[in-house]
Amino acid sequence: MITVDLTAAAELAREALAEYDLDPSAELALLKQRENFVFSLSDGGTDYVLRVHRRGYHTDDELGCELDFVRALHGEGVAVPDFVTARDGRGFCVVGREHAAGVHQVDLQHLIPNRGSFGDERTAVAGTADLDPADFAELGRLAAEVHRATEQSGYTMAVPRDDWDLDGLVGPQPAWGDPLRIEELQGEDREAVVAAIGRIREVLGAYGTPEHRFGPIHADLTPENVLRTADGLVLIDFDDFAAGWHLFDLATALYFFTPHPRYGEYRDALFAGYESVRPLDAADHEVFPAILLARGLTYLGWSADRRGEPTAEWHATTVLPNIVRLSRELVSV
Template identity: 35%
Template sequence: MSTPDMPLAELLRHLGEMAQAALPLWDAVPEGATARLFNVAENATYLVEGAGGFRAVLRIHRENYHSRRAIECELAWLEALGASGVVTTPGFYPGRNGDPIQTGRAEGLDAPRHMVLFHFVEGTAPDERGDLTPGFEELGAIAARCHAHVLHWEKPARFERLTWDAEAVFGPRATWGDWRDAPEVTGEIREVLERVEQRVRARLDAFGRPPDRFNLIHADMRLANLLVDEGGTRLIDFDDCGWGWFLYDFAAAISFIEDDPRIPAIKAAWVRGYRSVRDLSPGEEAEIDTFVMLRRMALLAWIGSHIEAPEPRKLAPGFAATTARLGRAWLDRLGEEAQGPSETRPSRPLRASGERHR
């Protein structure tokens, strides 16, 4: 999320000043409230706390990532999902001028930033240390309900969101940059990943993009974005929602844990939950691992282009090597199964060998 030529610490200082100065833009925020940074990735996100137990979440958007119209479309889908009962989503506060999207400025930053103030969502994310199958079965069902919804939802005019396809990951103007620029992508690692890119592109071309496979998706539907309490389950963080393959939502769900030995059971649980709501053909199920590799390559590029932020910096050591190991295993399986099309020959699940790495 860094502004060119500005160290992250300096950028966050300016954004922190912007966040605090912006609070009076919303009637709902009590006088004297404070904004405290609690996450930085694509955007800077702040917990806003004030008198009477008031809490809200302020998102300051990354510069040049989403247009104002794109953010309006995100909020429209949030409202539509909640109104239709598909899944509970976070509400958001209108500003004093009635607009949910406000503009923030700070001395030291040339460009203004878009801002949205979301309702604080109670609940905790499922524990990722234990048995993940119940959480992923629910995640699969939620994904299927969202996918069924978008097939019938009349989207607003001039609907604008990012696209998560092969060009967005591998093209000359890739959304998160070139994976080749990520740390530790050298020698044999790059050679393997070049082959992975070619094979992913070919399989996605063959898979096709009909609207019942490629449509509006959440694109970051991880357990960390599910909040659960006695009141039910809520889905948050739609910042990456956009056009993509429905199966990409599973790949995004296992971001950063693709080599976890629990993945076969996790995938089976997600598919089981999905099929409890919406059909998933054997051929589609067989292609899930292609989307896992697409997402993993996207994450490798993301680490390289966001290396100043704490999470990518922490993830970087060994990430490229593990991506190549996963890719080599995937290519080997495809070689063994090259005699039949994916629509009739389900592939074996993605498995990791040896010690787990990021």
């Protein structure tokens, strides 16, 4: 397996700049490094954000499908990034054919001036995040605008991706890995989670996948993927976009806040904001606890394959008791 470090990522980024007719010597500043390397840069008085994608994370067709989705939302007036077209007319370029790191996809978007992200996962779980319920109402409206715009634009996924459906969440081979592989999950706690997975399959199976409940979603609406700007919230990073339940986006927005002492206020505000744009019915509210727990389980599955990484260890230790609590609550209903 080829490991790409910051130096290699910067070299790949500079190779890509030429594909957008930008100066390869422009100064690059690292903004984020997780699945992708994300840099900021300026050229000719314009500010940009450039992503060097993790090798093999998505095929070219899958990435093209993701960017088409963002463009469809942008065309409907949703607050999302504005991507720059490469020389060949595609929304990204491929570089590194002669680089030791190998072939990588790189895309470029206009930088969104912002005052930082909506929040962060760690203070949410710790219960120290100081957010106003009005923030969640605005976030709910944004999530609903994404789902409404998807329907209005007529967008359909041209390329299959790992769907956030029943099997993708809690099937024999979940999309993000098996949460039961976490070694710390033992005894009665493990039994509670196993029972909850069975309940999730039962509840979501009955809920079904009609178009008004299930379709293309962002799927990673965490606090760090929402920017605060002078014009309101902006949704970024569609890496995990695929077909899924619309409520999955709301579950992702709330999951890390479930241990927070103001969780009830935040949940009610999020749903109120969402329903001010796009109505929900009683079945949506009834099934939400199952989708919320299913979302949490995906992070455990993700962590099982990344033991030793700080974020994975945090999920497998600090956040794990919250999963057990939600599991017990679900099966007790």
